[in-house]
Amino acid sequence: MSADILIVDDETDIRDLVAGILEDEGHRCRTAGSSDDALAAIESRRPHLVFLDIWLQGSRLDGLQVLEQVKASHPELPIVMISGHGNIETAVSAIKLGAYDFIEKPFKADRLVLVAERALEASRLKREVRELKARSAQASRICGKSHAINQLRQTIERVAPTNARVLITGAPGSGKELAARTLHGLSTRANGPFVVINAATITPDTMEAELFGIESGEARERRVGALEEAHGGTLYIDEIADFPKETQARILRVLVEQNFQRVGGTTRVHVDVRIVSSSSRDLAAEIAAGRLREDLFHRLSVVPIRVPALAERREDVPELIAFFMDQITRATGLPPRRIGHDALAVLQTHDWPGNVRQLRNNVERLMILAAGDVETEVTADMLPAEVGALVPATPSGTGGEKLMSLPLREAREIFEREYLMAQIARFSGNISRTAEFIGMERSALHRKLKSLGVGG
Numbered sequence: 001m002s003a004d005i006l007i008v009d010d011e012t013d014i015r016d017l018v019a020g021i022l023e024d025e026g027h028r029c030r031t032a033g034s035s036d037d038a039l040a041a042i043e044s045r046r047p048h049l050v051f052l053d054i055w056l057q058g059s060r061l062d063g064l065q066v067l068e069q070v071k072a073s074h075p076e077l078p079i080v081m082i083s084g085h086g087n088i089e090t091a092v093s094a095i096k097l098g099a100y101d102f103i104e105k106p107f108k109a110d111r112l113v114l115v116a117e118r119a120l121e122a123s124r125l126k127r128e129v130r131e132l133k134a135r136s137a138q139a140s141r142i143c144g145k146s147h148a149i150n151q152l153r154q155t156i157e158r159v160a161p162t163n164a165r166v167l168i169t170g171a172p173g174s175g176k177e178l179a180a181r182t183l184h185g186l187s188t189r190a191n192g193p194f195v196v197i198n199a200a201t202i203t204p205d206t207m208e209a210e211l212f213g214i215e216s217g218e219a220r221e222r223r224v225g226a227l228e229e230a231h232g233g234t235l236y237i238d239e240i241a242d243f244p245k246e247t248q249a250r251i252l253r254v255l256v257e258q259n260f261q262r263v264g265g266t267t268r269v270h271v272d273v274r275i276v277s278s279s280s281r282d283l284a285a286e287i288a289a290g291r292l293r294e295d296l297f298h299r300l301s302v303v304p305i306r307v308p309a310l311a312e313r314r315e316d317v318p319e320l321i322a323f324f325m326d327q328i329t330r331a332t333g334l335p336p337r338r339i340g341h342d343a344l345a346v347l348q349t350h351d352w353p354g355n356v357r358q359l360r361n362n363v364e365r366l367m368i369l370a371a372g373d374v375e376t377e378v379t380a381d382m383l384p385a386e387v388g389a390l391v392p393a394t395p396s397g398t399g400g401e402k403l404m405s406l407p408l409r410e411a412r413e414i415f416e417r418e419y420l421m422a423q424i425a426r427f428s429g430n431i432s433r434t435a436e437f438i439g440m441e442r443s444a445l446h447r448k449l450k451s452l453g454v455g456g
């Protein structure tokens with residue numbers, strides 16, 4: 001990558017030498033001979049990297065003062081100090097003030113190039129980490145304003161800093177892992193690792209190796225397991241009731257003894273790990289059936305947290321849809337779609353057995369498959385069959401989705417009109433027989449038809 005590099009030195013020879021070497025490497029260089037020129041150059045456009053002489057003879061500010069000033073307004077800008085022979089101590093103080101590194105005069109060309117490349121690389125990595133962090137924080141936000149989700153958020157905030165073991169229960173796809181990640185992010189371990197182990201995705205015979213690691217075989221094979229990997233952080237054990245009973249016994253021992261041995265090993269490994277576990281099963285039933293050790297359950301469930309199913313907080317559906325659309329657009333470039341009132345009503349009434357994950361999948365499917373151009377509003381009849389099928393239909397079998405977007409009174413009128421027309425047609429227009437079948441007085445049926453505007 002060709003970088004924009006500013007070289008600040010009072011000696012013209014040095015400026016030209018440094019610029020020449022770096023330009024040979026494909027970079028674009030600007031130069032400044034005084035502190036004020038340097039500050040002005042940085043203000044006119046922030047460079048990617050600055051080489052800054054410590055002395056800066058004849059300038060208003062010396063190199064260290066320029067460094068302090070630039071760092072105050074551009075903390076991310078990497079600055080490499082150019083130090084004269086014998087003033088290493090000053091160079092060290094420059095590092096303390098935030099300089100990335102220093103080179104000592106006289107320097108060799110390859111050393112200069114190396115320092116420049118390293119400084120640019122470090123700055124690029126820092127920026128990438130910052131962007132990724134921001135993106136993942138955005139991706140893993142617990143959305144919703146319903147009472148149920150507010151309560152969940154509050155509980156997480158209260159429990160996060162305590163280090164207590166937490167057992168999260170909730171239906172599949174309701175957001176248990178997201179709750180665990182949020183808990184970790186708000187805890188004192190936030191800078192430590194968050195490691196996930198899921199009983200459903202590993203075979204029973206490799207389960208212990210995955211959890212505890214291996215230290216065996218002729219080559220003294222050694223592999224770190226999830227527990228060790230999570231040292232200093234959080235281990236999220238997904239679907240705890242699905243682990244074999246023997247593994248459950250070993251997990252219990254780790255909780256009691258605070259240490260463990262790798263599979264086939266003799267060393268005792270001591271780790272500092274917060275364990276957050278989860279299950280979408282009815283744990284009382286799992287214990288009664290002998291599939292989950294009760295003692296393990298009590299050890300893990302110091303603080304139980306229940307994540308509500310989506311059907312318990314339907315008012316969050318519109319916000320979740322908007323959130324996922326935005327997320328999917330950013331990740332895939334698919335254009336967002338406008339969702340019509342009737343479609344939204346259907347999505348809100350759906351039962352969502354697969355919870356938030358299922359809603360997200362449907363939003364993605366809609367964005368890929370919905371007919372019409374991007375400007376066309378998505379209407380209820382365009383929804384995937386999986387969602388639309390549960391809407392009560394009108395007798396004619398069409399427009400059922402529309403009913404969901406109407407107040408009861410209007411919906412009832414549409415229904416009654418279609419229902420009565422269908423019944424009258426069935427009895428070949430014979431009002432008496434229709435009235436008898438539907439259980440109304442003949443005169444009342446006449447009045448009804450009149451009020452609905454149906455000729456009878």
Ligand SMILES: Nc1ncnc2c1ncn2[C@@H]1O[C@H](COP(=O)(O)OP(=O)(O)OP(=O)(O)O)[C@@H](O)[C@H]1O
Pocket residue numbers: 139140141142143144149170171172173174175176177178179238280320323356357360
């Ligand atoms: N309140 C929410 N706000 C935003 N996204 C959510 C919310 N709840 C869940 N999600 C998203 O829904 C998906 C499923 O959530 P998650 O994996 O946490 O569920 P889970 O309960 O752990 O699932 P499983 O039972 O399969 O382990 C993820 O993409 C997650 O980011």
